[in-house]
Amino acid sequence: MxxxxxxxxxxxxxxxxxxxxxxxxxxxxxxxxxxxxxxxxxxxxxxxxxxxxAHFRNKAKLVVGGSPGAVTVGILDRGGSGVDLRHCGLYETGLDELVPRVAGLLDALGLEPYDVPTRRGEVKHVLLTHSPDGEAMLRFVLRSQKHVALLRSRLPLLLDVLPEVRVVSVNLQPEHKAITEGDVEIVLTEADVLPMRLGDVVLFLRPNSFFQTxxxxxxxxxxxxxxxxxxxxxxxxxxxxxxxxxxxxxxxxxxxxxxxxxxxxxxxxxxxxxxxxxxxxxxxxxxxxxxxxxxxxxxxxxxxxxxxxxxxxxxxxxxxxxxxxxxxxxxxxxxxxxxxxxxxxxxxxxxxxxxxxxxxxxxxxxxxxxxxxxxxxxxxxxxxxxxxxxxxxxx
The missing domain is CATH 3.40.50.150 (Vaccinia Virus protein VP39)
Structure with missing residues (x-):
């Protein structure tokens, strides 16, 4: 590769x-x-x-960096600045096309990325899971509830731009620590599970469920x-x-x-x-x-x-x-x-x-x-x- x-x-x-x-x-x-x-x-x-x-990962765990309207999705460098990796070749078919559109949505909504060096901002991570049936789960990891009302009000737009997304949730992680998720999960959509079909067995993944990558x-x-x-x-x-x-x-x-x-x-x-x-x-x-x-x-x-x-x-x-x-x-x-x-x-x-x-x-x-x-x-x-x-x- x-x-x-x-x-x-x-x-x-x-x-x-x-x-x-x-x-x-x-x-x-x-x-x-x-x-x-x-x-x-x-x-x-x-x-x-x-x-x-290549193209095998069903998950994208993206650190959000940059600035409102010019976000990066990927990782952080040693100084805490965002490194954009939206076209990573590990994402499976479907997810590889979804990640750039999610990045574009973050820009369109004007969401404020969390800045590690200054400890300011709101959006820490975006977590995506993609299923064999082409559906997806989208989770926003936020520092506080500041953007929750905005995301709830823009949910119809989000689902129109990202029609394959079945579940949307917000995870609150208020601490300045190197951990991805917090304990509080707020599901914004009516659907709260992502079906993962494996032959005759279907696993129903909730927002914080573990499944192999x-x-x-x-x-x-x-x-x-x-x-x-x-x-x-x-x-x-x-x-x-x-x-x-x-x-x-x-x-x-x-x-x-x-x-x-x-x-x-x-x-x-x-x-x-x-x-x-x-x-x-x-x-x-x-x-x-x-x-x-x-x-x-x-x-x-x-x-x-x-x-x-x-x-x-x-x-x-x-x-x-x-x-x-x-x-x-x-x-x-x-x-x-x-x-x-x-x-x-x-x-x-x-x-x-x-x-x-x-x-x-x-x-x-x-x-x-x-x-x-x-x-x-x-x-x-x-x-x-x-x-x-x-x-x-x-x-």
């Missing part, structure tokens, strides 16, 4: 820009295999899954998870750190037992609301007969989880998709001592993954696969299927 912004040293976020993509992918594969080698003896590595090296590779990751669930055919599936329910929904739709019990646990209430809506849609479509439910909870609270997998009588599967720090010693110890027969671990940090696998020696890695969510960077996503060694664990 060639990038004018990188060549001009305006943006160096893509640290591997200029390295042939086949080399990038090979280097990532070798890295994850080498780090996991001590804890994955005998594992079968499936071919790495990669999508296109690369829709195509995320779809492949979920497809792999569904295949592993179908092969194990568990009676009970427990999806920890379930977010908006991606893995749990795939487990509910996987071939095998029609009466499978699937439970998702997630600490963020808004994500659970989204997951429950997706579960209702999946059930009404007839794509699943599973007993599927989601609850707000801490995935690392092993006391609250005790006994959940034992209901499966040694025919259960636990999905863990933790943040970069991994699942930690307490949850790893609980899984090691549990009766679950399979664990599906999806990780964005192979170092913490290796530590966690070392803490679960009777859960042996059977298959693993690299999913390249972030071409042009060293970031990676690895999925591993673990299986209880014969005779190990509780009976």
């Amino acid at each position: 060639q990038c004018d912004y990188f060549d001009a040293a305006r943006c160096r976020s893509c640290t591997l820009m200029g390295v042939p993509y086949a080399v990038q992918l090979g280097d990532k594969q070798r890295h994850v295999v080498n780090v996991l080698a001590p804890v994955t003896r005998g594992v079968a590595w499936l071919p790495a899954h990669a999508g296109p090296e 690369n829709t195509g590779v995320a779809t492949a990751l979920y497809r792999q998870a569904r295949d592993w669930v179908a092969r194990a055919d568990p009676a009970v599936v427990l999806d920890l750190y379930c977010g908006v329910g991606g893995f749990a929904l795939q487990a509910a739709a996987a071939p095998g037992r029609r009466n499978r019990v699937v439970r998702g646990v997630e600490v963020a209430p808004e994500a659970v609301v989204s997951a429950r809506r997706s579960a209702a849609a999946l059930h009404s479509s007839g794509a699943s007969g599973a007993d599927l439910a989601f609850a707000v909870g801490d995935a690392t609270d092993v006391m609250a989880l005790a006994g959940v997998t034992d209901r499966a009588d040694a025919a259960s599967l636990v999905v863990v998709n933790p943040p970069r720090r991994g699942i930690g010693p307490a949850l790893a110890a609980w899984l090691e001592a549990s009766a679950t027969t399979h664990v599906l671990y999806s990780s964005c940090n192979v170092e913490s993954l290796a530590r966690d696998l070392a803490a679960m020696p009777t859960l042996r890695a059977r298959e693993a696969r690299l999913f390249d969510m972030f071409p042009q960077t060293s970031h990676h996503e690895v999925a591993v299927l673990l299986e209880r060694a014969d005779g190990a664990g509780r009976s």
